[in-house]
Amino acid sequence: EGKKEVERILERISSPHKLTLQTNEFVLPCKDKSGLFKGQIPDFKTKARKYFSEEQLGFAGISDSGQQKLHSEIGGEWVNRLCYGDNLLVIQALLAGDPSTGLPSMRGKLDLIYNDPPFDSKADYRTKVVLPGTTLEQRLTVIEQSAYSDTWKDGTISYLKMMYPRLALMRELLSEQGSIYVHIDWHVGHYVKILMDEIFGRDTFINEIIWQKIRSSKGQAQSFGNVHDTIFCFSKSKNYIFSKQYKEHDPERLKTHYNNIEESTGRKYQLADFTQSGQGDSRRFGDKIISPPEGKHWIWSQEKIDEGMKKGLIVFTSGGKPRVKRYLDESAGSPIEDIWIDIFPINSQSNERTSYDTQKPQVLIERIINTSSNKSSIVADFFTGSGTTASVAEKHGRRWIVCDIGKPAIMITRKRLIDQDAKPFLYQSIGDYQKEAFTSSKLFRRVGDLAHVVLNLYGAIPFPEENNPNRNIGYIKESKTIVMVDSPSKLTGFATLKKAQELRESFLGGWKKVVVLGWNFIFDIAAQIQALNDDKLEVLVIPPDLLDKLKTKAGYEKLLKTGQVRFSSLQYLSIKKPTVKSIDANLDELTITLDNYVLLSPDALPLDETNKEKLQVVIEKDPLALIEYWSVDPDYDGETFRSKWQDYRDNTSNDSDPHHVVLEAKLKVPTVNHKRKICVKAVDVFGFESVVVKEI
Numbered sequence: 001e002g003k004k005e006v007e008r009i010l011e012r013i014s015s016p017h018k019l020t021l022q023t024n025e026f027v028l029p030c031k032d033k034s035g036l037f038k039g040q041i042p043d044f045k046t047k048a049r050k051y052f053s054e055e056q057l058g059f060a061g062i063s064d065s066g067q068q069k070l071h072s073e074i075g076g077e078w079v080n081r082l083c084y085g086d087n088l089l090v091i092q093a094l095l096a097g098d099p100s101t102g103l104p105s106m107r108g109k110l111d112l113i114y115n116d117p118p119f120d121s122k123a124d125y126r127t128k129v130v131l132p133g134t135t136l137e138q139r140l141t142v143i144e145q146s147a148y149s150d151t152w153k154d155g156t157i158s159y160l161k162m163m164y165p166r167l168a169l170m171r172e173l174l175s176e177q178g179s180i181y182v183h184i185d186w187h188v189g190h191y192v193k194i195l196m197d198e199i200f201g202r203d204t205f206i207n208e209i210i211w212q213k214i215r216s217s218k219g220q221a222q223s224f225g226n227v228h229d230t231i232f233c234f235s236k237s238k239n240y241i242f243s244k245q246y247k248e249h250d251p252e253r254l255k256t257h258y259n260n261i262e263e264s265t266g267r268k269y270q271l272a273d274f275t276q277s278g279q280g281d282s283r284r285f286g287d288k289i290i291s292p293p294e295g296k297h298w299i300w301s302q303e304k305i306d307e308g309m310k311k312g313l314i315v316f317t318s319g320g321k322p323r324v325k326r327y328l329d330e331s332a333g334s335p336i337e338d339i340w341i342d343i344f345p346i347n348s349q350s351n352e353r354t355s356y357d358t359q360k361p362q363v364l365i366e367r368i369i370n371t372s373s374n375k376s377s378i379v380a381d382f383f384t385g386s387g388t389t390a391s392v393a394e395k396h397g398r399r400w401i402v403c404d405i406g407k408p409a410i411m412i413t414r415k416r417l418i419d420q421d422a423k424p425f426l427y428q429s430i431g432d433y434q435k436e437a438f439t440s441s442k443l444f445r446r447v448g449d450l451a452h453v454v455l456n457l458y459g460a461i462p463f464p465e466e467n468n469p470n471r472n473i474g475y476i477k478e479s480k481t482i483v484m485v486d487s488p489s490k491l492t493g494f495a496t497l498k499k500a501q502e503l504r505e506s507f508l509g510g511w512k513k514v515v516v517l518g519w520n521f522i523f524d525i526a527a528q529i530q531a532l533n534d535d536k537l538e539v540l541v542i543p544p545d546l547l548d549k550l551k552t553k554a555g556y557e558k559l560l561k562t563g564q565v566r567f568s569s570l571q572y573l574s575i576k577k578p579t580v581k582s583i584d585a586n587l588d589e590l591t592i593t594l595d596n597y598v599l600l601s602p603d604a605l606p607l608d609e610t611n612k613e614k615l616q617v618v619i620e621k622d623p624l625a626l627i628e629y630w631s632v633d634p635d636y637d638g639e640t641f642r643s644k645w646q647d648y649r650d651n652t653s654n655d656s657d658p659h660h661v662v663l664e665a666k667l668k669v670p671t672v673n674h675k676r677k678i679c680v681k682a683v684d685v686f687g688f689e690s691v692v693v694k695e696i
Helices: 002-013 044-048 066-073 087-096 142-152 156-173 189-200 251-257 302-311 362-372 388-395 407-419 447-458 494-509 525-532 553-562 609-621
Strands: 021-027 080-084 110-115 127-131 134-138 174-184 205-212 228-235 268-272 275-277 283-285 288-290 296-298 314-316 322-327 378-381 399-404 425-430 473-476 481-485 513-518 537-541 572-575 579-582 587-598 627-633 645-648 664-670 677-684 689-695
Touching: 002 087, 002 156, 021 080, 021 087, 021 407, 080 388, 080 407, 087 156, 087 399, 087 425, 110 156, 110 362, 127 609, 134 609, 142 156, 156 174, 156 189, 174 189, 174 362, 189 205, 189 228, 283 302, 302 314, 362 388, 378 388, 388 399, 388 407, 399 407, 407 425, 407 627, 407 645, 447 473, 447 481, 447 513, 447 553, 481 494, 494 513, 494 525, 494 537, 525 537, 525 689, 572 677, 572 689, 587 627, 587 677, 645 664
Parallel strands: 080 399, 080 425, 110 174, 110 378, 378 399, 481 513, 513 537
Antiparallel strands: 021 425, 127 134, 174 228, 205 228, 268 322, 275 296, 283 288, 314 322, 473 481, 572 587, 579 587, 587 664, 627 645, 627 677, 677 689
């Protein structure tokens, strides 16, 4: 089944109907360090000049034309990429490339892939959200629910079905000198090894690495404590990058191995054998001809032996056997073997801790990156989690692509990269989620079945199947309204809104109004709705906890009877009118202030009743406390958002409050001789994005 799926995907990649990545944000890290009403933000032009020219980045009022212009501007330079979405779709888009925007195919371009996929179906994927005075527990988003329920629907078999096509397509991304590391544990590790043998070939297997992640385990009374994870390493070919890594010598080893001291220099050394397996010829050692032991050969040439004899590097044992001096001060250390006991996990006191449950230590990823990539290499991680791979790759001068389906993972990774003052990077997502099978509930087996249920709960009558093959369109007769339900595995965006307008105008004679019911939305959906300026188009959010309530037929019937389903309007951000003050003939100071944040109803969030009540208190008292991250593009071209200033919760370099962003930004910007569009993007603690544009 996996092979067939991979064949279909590869065919689609070469067809006109391939997936592409859309750029949501071009991030030039410049985090706020001024604080509210304090000082000035460093001129972002100065930072950007480290990496790109002013002309490339469209500064000084140069007008741009969106993604295509952005990608052509930076076409000669590599830009790192943080991607949100199902990695199966992201990998397809990377393989396909997008010539229209200047992004080439990544097929055969990656030197290293590290993956840390989920291990166990019984894991609790809830995330904690700390707000002023309270802590919420958030369940998975709808897209995440779909992914995880698919992954574990039939236990281990489902997990392996999820992994097979992803691993097979990752092999397509690897360069001929590339390798892949898959970090796994005892639940499914042995099965994943069999998949990798099949996909990469047993002859390309490099190592099974054992990482002792904890020092001791409580364990069970009748088993040994489980203290390790397993990392499988395979290569694309025999010609793979591998730089041997070393650690400091064990003091006990120094005593037993480097116990000779050279009298003339005081240098410590050991006397080492310099033969290897494989029959070889005799060599001359001074005035002696000496044959190697049976089945061995001298690893030094005659010329090197002659040189070693002159320098006194070759010493003879009492039995007349030649040995070579290995000096301690020339040793890189003890070679790293395949059992790693010297790397400790992230603990509660660690400086690198991000509060992401499955976060791996930087030292672990550093060892892998230093072993299997060069300075020019592209490194990827398609289950990026807390963003350690991107962070370490950035630190060590590697290029990188990382991806995750979880909004918390994306938020943590973006903040982490900004915090370390990373090079500019793209934040991208799949433009359209084209997954058509939805299987998380026994009540419905197809997306159309779920849409049919949602239509009924909204109070709409579904059209007959002959007019409605996808079963996602209904109507409300009295108000002459047509209703369209989008897929739970799709991001509702501009294309859907245009399709809805077309349905209203032409479907079965036309309608007065159209309502779109969506589960997940593209980042700038509010701006898209505003741009359409259509009062006969309404967009509403389907509550994500609806999936939990629909797990049984009884739950569905109860909802129909009580009508307790609330379809909410979208969240939105408001800012005060920006002000501009001239500093000199070439420079202005912009002041941008957040005004209010209106979150969609708590009923539309993945929270239980107790957490909804806690949230309602925060909404009423301190709505801006819900902003996790906000950024500014002071010269918005109407298409590509260039993030040139950022602040986020936990940024305490500008104030001492880890639970609020600053409410005001002051930016130095080049003076322009035309109206300026200012775009502000905010992401709330649940990962919902809002965009507002003001012209001054």
